[in-house]
Amino acid sequence: MRTLExxxxxxxxxxxxxxxxxxxxxxxxxxxxxxxxxxxxxATFELPVSKSTATYHFRTLREAGVIRQEYEGTKIMNTLRKDDLDARFPGLLDAVFAAQKIEGAGA
Amino acid sequence: MRTLExxxxxxxxxxxxxxxxxxxxxxxxxxxxxxxxxxxxxATFELPVSKSTATYHFRTLREAGVIRQEYEGTKIMNTLRKDDLDARFPGLLDAVFAAQKIEGAGA
DNA sequence: ACTGTACTACGAGGAATTTCGTACTACCAA
DNA sequence: TTGGTAGTACGAAATTCCTCGTAGTACAGT
Structure with missing residues (x-):
């Protein structure tokens, strides 16, 4: 059973x-x-980068504590560590997501 | 009169x-x-970097829209663009500042 | 055992970031 | 006008970041 840090x-x-x-x-x-x-x-994210680059970005997110990655067979299931991040840095994640939506929508 | 973008x-x-x-x-x-x-x-910030590096960081902040810089004689006065940032990305700045204080205080 | 799927590890290239020193400009004050 | 102060511009070096291809591992299904 493989595990990730x-x-x-x-x-x-x-x-x-x-x-x-x-x-x-x-x-x-x-x-x-x-x-x-x-x-x-x-694999379900359809990112505009190669597979190995995607691995790099997922690892970066995991090592920062933003996502949790757990093996499930050959796949890795990714979850947002929202509880942990909200506990550590309250409001930060929500503000970033809200900002992302604002930028995506308007100018 | 010098102005900055x-x-x-x-x-x-x-x-x-x-x-x-x-x-x-x-x-x-x-x-x-x-x-x-x-x-x-x-000059009042006492940053742990050289003067030219400080210039670079101030410019980066200004170009991102985080601070406003205006000449006043030979000095440049810096202000936080809190109103503008709050309008554009609500809650982001406060969350970051709160997070900074949390990290500075606790573990 | 074989094949396919999902992802990683490694190495390398190119781009961007951070850092600095030196030389410079603009302004103020005496 | 002479000097001092505040900050910039430029070029260069060091480091980090992002990207990729290739080769490989681990697991599932047949």
Whole structure:
């Protein structure tokens, strides 16, 4: 059974979380996880980058503490660590997601 | 009279704002502007970098729309564009500042 | 056992970021 | 006008980030 390293709540660093969310590809992933219920395999995201680049972005998000990744067979299921992030940095995630929607909609 | 370029509210990009705030030196500047009243010249910040590096960070913040810079004699007065940012990306700035205080205080 | 699927690890290239020193400009004050 | 102060512009170096292809691992299904 393969497992992946995740930072604990206390280990999450604001630097790292903001840098993770500053990249458009990674923010797209986080936003999709926030909008949709349940878990989602990496392959279901249709990102505009190659598979190995996608791996890199998923790892960056995981190491920042933004997402949780768990093996399920050959797939990796991704979930947003909303509870943990809300506990650590209250309101941050919601503000970023709201901002993303604003920018996506208007000018 | 020298003037400096600033993005309008609508021109502010989430990518750029988050990237600007992801850097610890720049976030320190923004936080200090938020805590203290009034304007503040660049030289008053005591940043752990050289003068030319400081210039670079101030410019990055200005071009992202986080701060406003206006000449006043030979000095440049810096102000946080809180109104503009709150209008464009509501709650984002407050969440980041709150997070900064949490990280500074606790673990 | 074989095939396919999902993803990773590694190495490498190119782009962007951060840093600095030096030289410079603009302004104020004496 | 001479000097000091505040900050910029430029070029260069170091580092980090993003991207990819190739090769490989782990698991599921037949």
């Amino acid at each position: 995740h930072p604990s709540r206390g280990e999450m660093r604001l630097d790292t979380v903001l840098a993770a969310l500053a990249d458009p590809v990674r923010r797209t992933v986080a936003c999709k996880l926030n909008d949709a219920f349940g878990d989602h395999a990496c | 600033h993005p309008s509210r609508g021109e502010m990009r989430l990518d750029t704002v988050l990237a600007a705030l992801a850097d610890p030196v720049r976030r320190t500047v923004a936080c200090k502007l938020n805590d203290a009243f009034g304007d503040h010249a660049c």
